[in-house]
Amino acid sequence: MLKKLRYGVVAAATLALAFFGPASQAGVELDTHAIQAHASTAIDIDASELPVAAQQEGPSILAWPTPNRRTYTITSSCAPYASAIRRGAAAWSGLTEGGGTPVECRNSYITDCGGGGRIVGCNWGRGQRIALFMGGVNDDALLAAHEFGHDWFGHSTYRCAGWGSAAEVMAPTICNLKQ
Incomplete structure (x- = not known):
């Protein structure tokens, strides 16, 4: 029992260091799936991954730590989704609305991100x-x-994104497809 607990603590500490430690703050890209040619990161969906999961109302843990403060602006194309975007932004401490990164919404899959799928x-x-x-x-x-x-972090080693932790949010795949 103690052996399992020790391994769990070591694994959690290792993940925390990898995710929030000096490497990520120094700009070392932890994401092996990101498209580097365009200095962008992408999230892709694979319909074969998992069945559709129930939609959640929002993050159960808010304001995970980030290395620095950032701001964002919701563009007019995202007006119908502003509430959901603000809920997503609330997951990160130091991320506030007003100036900064423009967030635009598309009506179809994103094709100019440098990847396929x-x-x-x-x-x-x-x-x-x-x-x-x-x-x-x-x-x-x-x-x-x-x-x-992705303002601060690359993809984690989780298989499917979820709200369980900052690392889970940063999984490379959204498995709950809209049908």
Whole structure:
């Protein structure tokens, strides 16, 4: 029992150091799936991953720590989704609305992010510009939280994004497809 607990603590500490430690703050990209040619990160969906999960109301844990403060602006294309975008932004401490990164919404998959497949979100240049395809997933706030997270962090080793932790938000795949 003690052995299992010790391994769990070591694994959690290792993940915390990898995710929030000096490497991520120094700009070392932890994301092996990001499209580097365009200095952007993308989140792709794979319909074979998992069945559709129930939509959540928003993050259960708010304001995970970030290395520095950032701001964002919701563009007019995102007006119908402003509430979900604000819920996603609330997942990160130091992220506030008013100036900064423009967030635009698309009506279809994002094709100018530098990757193939069904890309539903893109964050160019770690916060220069964010695009979201809100019609592509069941949890719009999670998609927004994920893309905002790319201002500071790469993809984690989780398989599917969820609200359980900052690392889970940063999983490379949104598995709850909209049907």
